[in-house]
Structures are given as structure tokens and as C-alpha cells.
Amino acid sequence: MPVPTFEDIMLPMLTLCGDGNEHALSELRGRLEDRFGLTPEERNCKLRSGASRFGNRVRWAGVYLRKAGVLESTGRGSVRITSRGLALLGERPARIDSKLLRRYREFVEFKRPSRGQLSMQESNSQTDEIPETPEEILETASRELRRSLAVELLDRVKTSSPRFFEQLTIDLLLAMGYGGSRDDASQLVGRAGDGGIDGVIKQDRLGLDVVYVQAKRWDGTVSSPVVRQFAGSLDGVRARKGIMITTSQFSREATEYAERI
DSSP, X not given: OOOXXXXXXXXHHHXXXXXXXXXXXXXXXXXXXXXXXXXXXXXXXXXXXXXBHHHHHHHHHHHHHHHTTSEEEEETTEEEEOHHHHHHHHXXXXXXXXXXXXXXXXXXXXXXXXXXXXXXXXXXXXTTTSOOOHHXXXXXXXXXXXXXXXXXXXXXXXXXXXXXXXXXXXXXXXHTTOBSOHHHHTTTTTOTTOTTOOEEEESSTTOOSEEXXXXXXXXXXXXXXXXXXXXXXXXXXXXXXXXXXXXXOBOHHHHHHHHHO
């Protein structure tokens, strides 16, 4: 099953607290993991920040229940049910979610966006339908921004000159930690009769191993014959290693050929 949303967690959490005792959130998290029957993979599922996804949702379920006044904080990381919470459990609700908690004035005040939060609240108007914690909302927004930025950058690269893309490829590899300087790496770019090799970099900072580079600013798929031709160019300069980078994609046959050699 998918990891329960923080709204799915609220009723089971309040029910576990229904004994009136003080409970640590860490204890509740373990009991809730068992209650939902989470697999080891689901228990260890992480946010991009490295925090536990389920643990993050347990924490925010607790925040919502406290803001509604059905749980109260009794100390660092511990909660206890209130008389309001006991009354709510007495109604035997099928589910506790944000819509139900809006009956409480304190929760409505908590959910009312401040001036600085208005645009985020409006842009996530579906949150009550597919509830996410604030960290997950930011994670989703960040992922979408990165994806749109990648598409925009790729479109700009595809409209650039082949020479620009060749130099961009060298700069990228150097930024990734390969050795040598920009001038050294560019020494073969644009040479006549270079056999399809656009640049040379050093695999390590000491320059003990050389890697030859070919940059393909293409829209179409890079086929197996193109990769074979590059491999032949490497043989021509007695090179052991080469990197081909493209703005498109490689065919399955091209990938299989590269893996074989």
C-alpha cells in the first residue's frame, strides 16, 4: 500500500491517544507503522531532504490535531488527548481530515494564510483533496521547477551553434570534477580531420588518464553506426576511453553496442 497521507494518520493517532495517557510522537510513529502494516521499504521511504516520509506525516498529523485542540502538547515530542478530542472520538467519525477539523475556531485561524503565504495557499488549492505536508508541497514545487528549467535549458542549447554545444560539454565535464583546464580540454575542438572528436579531458586532476569527447547537438536519435564511428575515431588516436554526449537520446542498439565494447 502507498504511505498513508497525514490525514489518513489523524484518526488512528487520536484513537491511540484515546487512553488519556501521555504519548511520545516517536512511540506513536512505531505503533502507527505497525497499525498500517507498512513494509520496510515504506518505513524507510525518504523525502529529498533525507527525512522519513512517514515520520514527517506523523509529525504533521500531530500538528493539525494540536491546532484543532483535540491533542495537547505535554512536553518536547509528547502529546495527550484533550476533552475535546475524547468528545470527537465519542462521535465515532469514519475519518478525521482538514474539512472536519474546520469546525474548531482555533484550526480555522491556523489554516488562514498570512499575507506572505497567500500565493502558496492559492497555488495548492488541491491540498485538501490530495493532502501533502508543507515539506512535500515544497518538494513537489521544487521538482516541477527543476523539470521546467531543464526543458527550457535544453531548448536553448538546441538552438545554439554546434561549437557552443561542444564547449558547453567540455565545461560541464570540468565542472563535474574531471581534470585539466578549459584551454587544455578544448585543444581538439574544431580541428579539421579530428575524426569526430570534439575535445579531450583528463579523467583525474593529475592528468594520468585521458578521455576523448564527442558532442552531438541533435534532435534525432543517435544510432548505433554513429557510436561505432566514434569508437573507430578512438582507435585512431589509440584512446582507451571516450564520452559521447547528446541533446537527444541514444537508440537501444547504440546503447547495447557501447555496453559490449
